[in-house]
Amino acid sequence: MATNEIKLGxxxxxxxxxxxxxxxxxxxxxxxxxxLSLRGFAKHMSDHGSIYSLDIIEGVLKKxxxxxxxxxxxxxxxxxEPLGTFVPTCDVEKPILNIAAMENADPNEVVKGVHIRFLPYGVEDDNITSRRFxxxxxSLEFRNIVDTVKVTVDGKExxxxxxxxxxxxVAEYKSGQGTSAGTSPSPSQGGGNNPGGTGGGSNVPSDGPNGD
Structure with a gap:
């Protein structure tokens, strides 16, 4: 069972x-x-009883x-280990039509871009799968009902x-004060600003089950 005192909302x-x-x-x-910035992450590590100083940890992370x-x-x-593996992948600009076309092909014209992808472990004995993590x-706790709404500011939507x-x-639903348990129309003033999340009032809608 998880022993983390800081809850995951x-x-x-x-x-x-x-x-x-x-x-x-x-x-x-x-x-x-x-x-969290790289230095913030280094400070977090040094505060966990590490024998290494903040500067040393930050230097290793930068390296x-x-x-x-x-x-x-x-x-x-x-x-x-035990988090996962960083691997290269590529996007296609245009495929090569056949074997004959490979002779004079330029890989820079075939490959549009190269990505650094992270693959979480799921097969090793010491892996951290989603359920094990x-x-x-x-330590989970419910926090908010979240919604994405359109507003007009200075004539722009x-x-x-x-x-x-x-x-x-829930309290409003029980008291009959609201016809639904929807969110209030005021913009979020949450604690974070990580794009795609819901803690900081991000303007980016989540890739959830809405199918948008």
């Missing part, structure tokens, strides 16, 4: 796609917080950010994320 988003089988139901998504792209650019995957590291505490929505 879970928000709920309603499926508003009427053509989806899950229409009207609420699905979980992580309440993400402010993204990783230099060496990892170098190895990936050479086609060398890098494994970080949840069980051993995460934009999307904002709204949050309503789940406890508030």
């Amino acid at each position: 879970i928000n709920l988003r309603q499926n508003k796609n009427a053509r989806n089988a899950g229409y009207g139901k609420y699905y979980p998504e992580i309440d993400t917080q402010t993204t 990783i950010t230099q060496c990892l792209p170098e190895l990936i650019s050479q086609g060398v995957p890098v494994r970080m 949840k069980q051993e590291f995460c 934009k999307k904002v994320t709204t949050l309503k505490p789940i406890a508030t929505a």
